[in-house]
Amino acid sequence: MVYNESVKIDTKLDFHQDYQQKINLSGSSNGIGFQKDTVFFHSNQNFAWYKGGTPGTGELDLGTASCQMSINDWGYLGIGTNYPNARLDVRGDAKITSDLDVSGDAYIDSKLGIGTTSPSAKLEVNGRIKDKTGFVIPVGTIVAYAGKDDPPDGWLWCDGSSFNTTQYSELYNVLNKSTVPNLQGRFIIGSGSFNSYSYQLHETGGEEKHQLTIDEMPSHNHEYDSYYKYLVRKGLHTSNSKTDDSPDEINLFMAYPIQSVGCNEYHENRPPYYALKYIIKT
Numbered sequence: 001m002v003y004n005e006s007v008k009i010d011t012k013l014d015f016h017q018d019y020q021q022k023i024n025l026s027g028s029s030n031g032i033g034f035q036k037d038t039v040f041f042h043s044n045q046n047f048a049w050y051k052g053g054t055p056g057t058g059e060l061d062l063g064t065a066s067c068q069m070s071i072n073d074w075g076y077l078g079i080g081t082n083y084p085n086a087r088l089d090v091r092g093d094a095k096i097t098s099d100l101d102v103s104g105d106a107y108i109d110s111k112l113g114i115g116t117t118s119p120s121a122k123l124e125v126n127g128r129i130k131d132k133t134g135f136v137i138p139v140g141t142i143v144a145y146a147g148k149d150d151p152p153d154g155w156l157w158c159d160g161s162s163f164n165t166t167q168y169s170e171l172y173n174v175l176n177k178s179t180v181p182n183l184q185g186r187f188i189i190g191s192g193s194f195n196s197y198s199y200q201l202h203e204t205g206g207e208e209k210h211q212l213t214i215d216e217m218p219s220h221n222h223e224y225d226s227y228y229k230y231l232v233r234k235g236l237h238t239s240n241s242k243t244d245d246s247p248d249e250i251n252l253f254m255a256y257p258i259q260s261v262g263c264n265e266y267h268e269n270r271p272p273y274y275a276l277k278y279i280i281k282t
Contacts, residue, residue, distance in 0.1 A: 137281050140174035142181070142188070144276040151279045158183040158278035168282045175202075183278040209266035222258055 070078045078084030080091035113119030115126030129136045142158060151157050156168075160182025165172040172178060181202070191201045199205075 139170040139281050141281040142183070142278055145279045146276055148277070151277075154282055155279040156180050156282055158280050160184070163282075171280070171282045180280055181278075188278075207269060210269045211264070211266045 068079070070082050070084065072078075072084060076084035076087055076089060078089045078091070081089055108122075111119040111122055111124065113124050113126075116124055145151065145155075156163060156171075158181050160179060162179050163171065165178050171180075175181075185208075186204070187206075189199055191199045191203070193199075
């Protein structure tokens, strides 16, 4: 049946036969088709869904309508835009409640929040970050920091102060105590045994200045072995003891004091240093 004029149906139109397209509107270069499991639109031009208003007569001319979705002849899908610039171009918020699998590059011009709906940085993650081998920065990690006012978010000063074990439960599990290490004015040494020394985890020791004991001094002596010989009288003359080496004669010894030096002070015991603050990951 062919109609060359418009057809108006006031109630409904039912199709009872199982044809491929129930309604098929086609021309030489475009068409609309409806079949059992598919609704399709074929055109050599762009395609758009508008809401309200009146679209213009030009190609994808928005007019007074608002664009809901558009597909251009490159296969780009735009939601909220007439002119998508990528395979999927969304102008507005997008919410994904399941997995998102991206096999190519991903570009985000604004901020990305994972576990948060209000990111305050280019990337904000509400949780721990892992790479393929484990956590990127484990709780309890200690690093040197050049700042002076406040530690960065997620870190505490290593100043020996107490912390809230409920708020920082993971840090408490690492340290097994409620105070952070006090590394002010201290060097760090690896725990364990090395050569003849052994260091326990969290052990402290050493001294900034040191006063030497006798046992720590190099081996030396204070001996002075000069002496005088006694002049003796033999008969009618005297003899010089320097030429009289008889073992029966008396030798006179004289003590010579050695000059006392030193101020009993402590000596410097530190290598050259550069001072920074230590912080610990919470």
